[in-house]
Amino acid sequence: MAAPLGLHLEFGGGAELLFDGVKNHHVVLPGQSDPWNMKQLLAWIRGNMLKERPELFMQGDTVRPGILVLINDADWELMGELEYQLQDQDNVVFISTLHGG
Amino acid sequence: MAAPLGLHLEFGGGAELLFDGVKNHHVVLPGQSDPWNMKQLLAWIRGNMLKERPELFMQGDTVRPGILVLINDADWELMGELEYQLQDQDNVVFISTLHGG
Amino acid sequence: PLKSNVTLSNDDIMRYSRQLILPELGVKGQVAISNVSVLVVGCGGLGCPLAQYLAAAGIGRLGLLDYDVVELSNLHRQVLHSEVTQGQPKALSAAQAISRLNSTVQCVPYHLQLSRDNAIQLIQQYDIVADCSDNVPTRYLVNDACVLAGKPLVSASALRMEGQLTVYNYRGGPCYRCLFPSPPPPETVTNCSDGGVLGVVPGIMGCLQALEVLKIASGQGSSFEQQLLMFDGQEGRFRSIRLRARQIECVVCGEKPTLTELQDYEQFCGSAATDKCRRLNLL
């Protein structure tokens, strides 16, 4: 049984508009038998934070195309993406890419 | 007897030109009986790093006017200035203020 | 092709004297800049400050591409245009303003839409490409054309009070498709017409983009190879992010590319190559 996990979540580039316009969120994930990974975090966000139109944020069990995920200031591709095991106080950023000019 | 102290020193805004143009320096201060403070660090920099014209960097036992000192990304005035006791792996920045436009 | 300078004229020495004395640039860097050509894709909120500072710095040739004409609603951020050039092609309006600032820069205005038919042939004529466009299909088109033509791509974007900047396809780094293999669903894309933009935010991003172009042009390399700079203007906060490496399985820059010629980008993205109407009506 792992202890509860504190995370700092950030949303930007417009993704925050799906979360009441709030960019910074401190969340605590409940303790569970296995360590939390990103796939489980996304399911948790979908169930606990996304009020409406989850398809603007997710596609299947991952984020939709056009959202970059950053774990502690690095592209999540460098960290194992969905399989990354979250550590207490990790900083996870979801940033919508911008196309305007 | 305190252990040797590793510090990250940075120079910018032109102050690096007094240090062979090198902005980033990792230094190790030798162990000594009392903890190192900023006043002692400045004397150490003067004795060990400043090759010539120390008056362009220091005035008396402090930095000359126009150089901002930052300890871990905060103005050293908030940290006790010369009396601040250095911690292992502290980041100390000396930045010459710019006046051009 | 651009003529190849080996020295600076006396006028050049006067004009660029304040930057020539920089050890990071010097005469050698200034000569290098004068021999480099840059294609600016989009003469809007990003392209205006970018073109302005590249011209001021003495870039050799500047291709200015935009299919659109100047409107009053552009002037809050598109600072090369003016009240009297309303209705004129942006490429021409920008070229006029640039030549007032530095007549020694070769300015080539292209009043046309970048497309799968002209992109490669245009981009091949330039050393560096700056993506200052305002829509998703054009961003994929510019990326693919840069990969196929082997040109570095300095890309910026802005919306509301935020901006992003990256250098793609440069010194073995990733391309836009390595990061974004699939386009975003059209209904998730907000453009400047819909979402708005504070004019000075693309100003900041276009200037930062110009700096990276100049660093590449003068041989200093870029700080944003495999790095993304994010700017939040409301919080006054910059953040630099380490990005993934070039992806082996990328369809355009990977080891076995399947995309070897340009495609239909409006169809691929499901949206039109403009920031004016969001959805492409797919019949």
Add this chain to the structure above:
Amino acid sequence: PLKSNVTLSNDDIMRYSRQLILPELGVKGQVAISNVSVLVVGCGGLGCPLAQYLAAAGIGRLGLLDYDVVELSNLHRQVLHSEVTQGQPKALSAAQAISRLNSTVQCVPYHLQLSRDNAIQLIQQYDIVADCSDNVPTRYLVNDACVLAGKPLVSASALRMEGQLTVYNYRGGPCYRCLFPSPPPPETVTNCSDGGVLGVVPGIMGCLQALEVLKIASGQGSSFEQQLLMFDGQEGRFRSIRLRARQIECVVCGEKPTLTELQDYEQFCGSAATDKCRRLNLL
């Protein structure tokens, strides 16, 4: 005094439509901007992009102050000027360029040197002051005059490939003298004539400065109250530093100020109020 707008005209709504729709700004913020006056001290590398984007955004009145005339060596960074305005006063050259971009902005050119004799009277006529000057005595003069007149001071500077930005004397925060009670020894001061500057670096800093002016003007507050933004263009790196609070013992903004009128700043700093010759010859 500036007339006080309460609504926007139809033309305004068209022109500013892309920024009006920002929730951070809205009609209320745009009206507020149109009622604000800004004094730009120095129409050089910082003042040009700053004035350009403030005018584009619809600032009410823009005072453009510079004692100097346009030279060829300015054009690599002073992008409001042009080849044909060489020899003209910078304040006028800038005002002309601004009025092409937005004729609805009241532009007031001042072709003069800011001095202890005119500074307070000038600054009192404006809501916000932007320090875009290029020398130490002027920076102390502007600071002291802003404290005495009770105006917020948005200050930027640039040299070589670096830049700095802070907001002084705003909502109880420190002033320039709180940070720098004594001027730097003149022999330690490098100006752009001596040290050089890559033109787009003041471009970036001037745009960032304009953003903070607009945030203050529209009631959003600034991100750089008691904060210093440092930019290193070579490394592409921004850093934000927490600064000291207002100093109780500050001679101009402290609890018992001893400096209650402007002084002789060239004498105080031991250098001339220009970036052209470094040392003041003190006889």
